[in-house]
Amino acid sequence: MGVPDSNSIRRQLQVSVTVAMAVLFVVGSLGVYHYVRFIEEKEFTESIERFLRESVGEVELEMSGVVDAGFHELALNRFAESNDTDDALYYVLRDHRGAVIFQSPWLKDESKLPFRPETRDGVIRFGRSNLSDGETVRTASTSWQLPVEDLDPGESPTAASDRARNHDPSAPENRVHMTVATSDESMRDMLLILAIALSTNGILITVVTAFLVIFLVGRACRPIEALSASCARIEPDRLSARLPESEVPNELAPLVAQFNSLLARVEQAFLRERRFSVDIAHELRTPVAELRSLAEVALVPAAEGGEEENPREIYLETAAIGERIGRLIDVLSKLHRSEQLSQAIDYREVNLGESLAEAVASLDCRSGGEVPGVRVECHTDARVSIDPALFRGILDNLLNNAVSYARSGSEVRCVVEESGSGGDSIVLEIRNSTDGLKSEDLHYVREPFWRKDAARSDSNHFGLGLCSVEAYARLLNIVVGIELDGDEFVVTLRIPKISQESRLLA
Amino acid sequence: MRILYVEDSRSLRETVGRGLQKAGFTVDLVGDGLAGLDAALEGEYAVIVLDIMLPGKDGFEILREIRQAGVESPILMLSARVEIEDRVRGLDGGADDYLVKPFAWEEFLARVRNLARRRFDHHSDVINLGDLRIETRSGRAWVRDAELTLRPREFGILEYLALRAGEIVTRNEVLEEVYDHSIDLKSNAIDAAVCNVRRAFAEHGVEEAIRTVPRRGYLLEKEISRKLE
Structure with missing residues (x-):
């Protein structure tokens, strides 16, 4: 079943990064547009305001009662010279009733410019108006009291006083209102071009970015996809395969190393399991072949002059083979129980020295006393809380192995003594001479069914002794040590000295 | 015919040995690899x-050394090892057959035969040699439709002579392959058995099927025909 594309890291990265870049470009473009617009409008407004203030400064009331303004005269002259209304600046000066005192020669309909006589002195009010020709303009207007014209040079103060009396600066009829206006079309055009440029660039950059992101993310994800493909190629029956560790990105290197290590462990476990199954099958095949051949050959009539089979011998042979198979099954089921931790543990206070002596005595009885001498040295009478049956299983296996494999005439030596800081554990050491066991064999002695004799001809041993000891010891928290000391094989059991009372408390 | 069986399981070794003897083979039984290799190199075995x-010494090593020494006897590997690689290793190493334990006795015997x-x-x-037909599996022989009455040893001699029809078979070869040296070469048991086979042929109208080659041995004709009465 295919993995949905939306679950692909590569696809998610490509979409996310492209969308993020597009959002970034949109936000950036909007930011640039609004910043430029703010600056332009500010300059525009300042230019109108500046013109208005300068114009206001130039408007004077002459003694003759005529209102005069230098900029108006300039405008009239300019208008007379050219009728060019581009970049025209409109103005209209009104008296306190709204009557036009003068207006810019380009302005066709002064009524479209606002008249706000209530505006206080010095205050400028901004606005927007549509002229009669449809042109949109921005306006700035203000009201003020007209200043009285200064005395002309050489004029007598008396005459000036008379005029001044005729023209009271505070008289309401001397209050005027001026509005200036100019078109913002060029600014709007410029902003529109900017918006189009930013949008076009944004779209183009987003498209180019999308392609770049697809390419770059695809390239960056290639090691992940290669790893994924390598993983997919690993089949359950091909666990020897490993992921390539070279040219792996640093971020993935620990993952690959861990995965390979896990694969190695799984492979080892599978191999162990397979070897175990093969070994069991092998151990059973030979006795089954013996039984089957025994029966089938017995059914074949004897050759001419040959002796008929002795049924009693066949029965005895069959019984011996059956007993051997039974023993193997018994050992395997015990081993299985202990490895599955399904073995019930019955802790009792046990004196190790006494247990060892009993096991040795039982060994002598089973073999009719024809075993190498077993010497027991017990340097402690400490008691430990342990399962006596399981512990006896450990002792029987170890002692049986020791006497079986010891050189004839040699002695098996068992030593029990306290060990560890403050004697917190008891060490039992079983030492026997050995023929042919090498240090490299120690890697395999714990393996199930391993025997030094590759032919496994010894039908009294299945090669499960040390394996069973290990399994039982794990249940009892006993540490098993195995070493070769010269030509002696030494097994050490380190048994934690825990009393029954403290175990119950625990 | 002489068979060498190398097997470390005493019970299986002895049982198979008895079975092969019942089937008319002469059997040498060996319990370890080194002795097995010596026997294979020294003796001349049918299988x-x-x-x-x-x-x-394990079976693979013995197989390799036997083949290196030029021994051409057919070899049947009989093992509890079932893995494909073991079978391949055995057959590639020069074995002619591979049988896994446990096995059916009849199958084992058929493979050996x-x-x-x-x-x-x-x-x-x-x-089939003309009118003579021999079934090695059942140990019976016929001239046309008439069955020859033969004892197992006599059948053994006829089978061996038939396998080497047209060749001179020495008394010593008969002694080794059929009698397993259980009789003395100077004994007249072989002559008596050959005589009985001739008599059985004669009873069914076949004359001079087995010729005696003076001071050399016997020769069974490749084409045996029954005289018309």
């Missing part, structure tokens, strides 16, 4: 049956 896991015949370039259970 060698070889276990793999043997003390002293097949390998024994292969030594004489004969691949069938049935040997």
Whole structure:
């Protein structure tokens, strides 16, 4: 079943990064547009305001009662010279009733410019108006009291006083209102071009970015996809395969190393399991072949002059083979129980020295006393809380192995003594001479069914002794040590000295 | 015919040995690899049956050394090892057959017989020499439709002569392959048995099927025909 594309890291990265870049470009473009617009409008407004203030400064009331303004005269002259209304600046000066005192020669309909006589002195009010020709303009207007014209040079103060009396600066009829206006079309055009440029660039950059992101993310994800493909190629029956560790990105290197290590462990476990199954099958095949051949050959009539089979011998042979198979099954089921931790543990206070002596005595009885001498040295009478049956299983296996494999005439030596800081554990050491066991064999002695004799001809041993000891010891928290000391094989059991009372408390 | 069986399991070794003897073979039984290799190199066996896991020297090593020494006896590997790589290793190493334990006795015997015949370039259970037909599996022989009345030893001699029809077979070869040296070469047991086979032929109208070659041995004709009465 295919993995949905939306679950692909590569696809998610490509979409996310492209969308993020597009959002970034949109936000950036909007930011640039609004910043430029703010600056332009500010300059525009300042230019109108500046013109208005300068114009206001130039408007004077002459003694003759005529209102005069230098900029108006300039405008009239300019208008007379050219009728060019581009970049025209409109103005209209009104008296306190709204009557036009003068207006810019380009302005066709002064009524479209606002008249706000209530505006206080010095205050400028901004606005927007549509002229009669449809042109949109921005306006700035203000009201003020007209200043009285200064005395002309050489004029007598008396005459000036008379005029001044005729023209009271505070008289309401001397209050005027001026509005200036100019078109913002060029600014709007410029902003529109900017918006189009930013949008076009944004779209183009987003498209180019999308392609770049697809390419770059695809390239960056290639090691992940290669790893994924390598993983997919690993089949359950091909666990020897490993992921390539070279040219792996640093971020993935620990993952690959861990995965390979896990694969190695799984492979080892599978191999162990397979070897175990093969070994069991092998151990059973030979006795089954013996039984089957025994029966089938017995059914074949004897050759001419040959002796008929002795049924009693066949029965005895069959019984011996059956007993051997039974023993193997018994050992395997015990081993299985202990490895599955399904073995019930019955802790009792046990004196190790006494247990060892009993096991040795039982060994002598089973073999009719024809075993190498077993010497027991017990340097402690400490008691430990342990399962006596399981512990006896450990002792029987170890002692049986020791006497079986010891050189004839040699002695098996068992030593029990306290060990560890403050004697917190008891060490039992079983030492026997050995023929042919090498240090490299120690890697395999714990393996199930391993025997030094590759032919496994010894039908009294299945090669499960040390394996069973290990399994039982794990249940009892006993540490098993195995070493070769010269030509002696030494097994050490380190048994934690825990009393029954403290175990119950625990 | 002489069979060598190398097997470390005493019970299986003895049982198979008894079974092969019942089937009319002469059997040498060996319990370890080194002795097995010596026997294979020294003796001339119709078939060698070889276990793999043997003390002293394993079956694969024995197989390699036997073939390196030029021994051409057919070899049947008989092992509890079922892995494909073991079978391949055995067959690639020069074994002619591989049988896994446990096995059916009849199958084992059929394979041994097949390998024994292969030594004489004969691949069938049935040997046809003109009007003579021999079934090695059942141990019976016929001239046309009439069955010859033969004792097992006599049948053994006829089978061996038939496998080597047209060749002179020495008394010593008969002694080794059929009698397993259980009688003395100077004994007249072989002559008596051959005489009985001739008599059985004669009863069914076949004369001079087996010729005696003075001071050399016997020769069975390749084409045996019944005289018309």
